[in-house]
Amino acid sequence: GAVVSQHPSWVICKSGTSVKIECRSLDFQATTMFWYRQFPKQSLMLMATSNEGSKATYEQGVEKDKFLINHASLTLSTLTVTSAHPEDSSFYICSANKVETQYFGPGTRLLVL
Amino acid sequence: TQLLEQSPQFLSIQEGENLTVYCNSSSVFSSLQWYRQEPGEGPVLLVTVVTGGEVKKLKRLTFQFGDARKDSSLHITAAQPGDTGLYLCAGAQGGSEKLVFGKGTKLTVNP
Numbered sequence: 001g002a003v004v005s006q007h008p009s010w011v012i013c014k015s016g017t018s019v020k021i022e023c024r025s026l027d028f029q030a031t032t033m034f035w036y037r038q039f040p041k042q043s044l045m046l047m048a049t050s051n052e053g054s055k056a057t058y059e060q061g062v063e064k065d066k067f068l069i070n071h072a073s074l075t076l077s078t079l080t081v082t083s084a085h086p087e088d089s090s091f092y093i094c095s096a097n098k099v100e101t102q103y104f105g106p107g108t109r110l111l112v113l
Numbered sequence: 114t115q116l117l118e119q120s121p122q123f124l125s126i127q128e129g130e131n132l133t134v135y136c137n138s139s140s141v142f143s144s145l146q147w148y149r150q151e152p153g154e155g156p157v158l159l160v161t162v163v164t165g166g167e168v169k170k171l172k173r174l175t176f177q178f179g180d181a182r183k184d185s186s187l188h189i190t191a192a193q194p195g196d197t198g199l200y201l202c203a204g205a206q207g208g209s210e211k212l213v214f215g216k217g218t219k220l221t222v223n224p
Binding site: 041 | 158
């Protein structure tokens, strides 16, 4: 298998602030990582593909200026939710690709007050 | 239009019963993965299938990839309360690393 970590596991912030979430592949290198969002009782929704050393590719309807992604190394991708609002509250999950399989992090619960 | 149709969406059964979850599509996938997710956690990989007709077994779980690589099934024998969770199928197409997810099957196994 492969291990992917996320930090923090949960965060509460005030409306208007920015929040950074880290995703790390602990025992392998990943040129590609993915960021998902999951609403209660629903499946995962892909937000963007994070590419090491280049710009992220965003899915249709996802604001790239709102959700900033940086993939500066082969083991770390970050997602920054800028000027967060209550509607951004959700469960954010990252994954990293290893040999045709995506391995997921444990998720980050974001609550914006 | 959902690319991967997963059914049933909800399933509540008694301990010891058998069940099958289906994942169907009109599209061909180069690989298909099954995950299990518990509340507040990330999905955990159960299996990856890549060959048409492939059957993989993981203890009481049997996974099958259709011959045409358009569908897959997960069969659980003698379900236990510990099998409770959200089961997700996800497929990769062509050379893309992106996964297309089904809507998930929420399984509850009652003792």
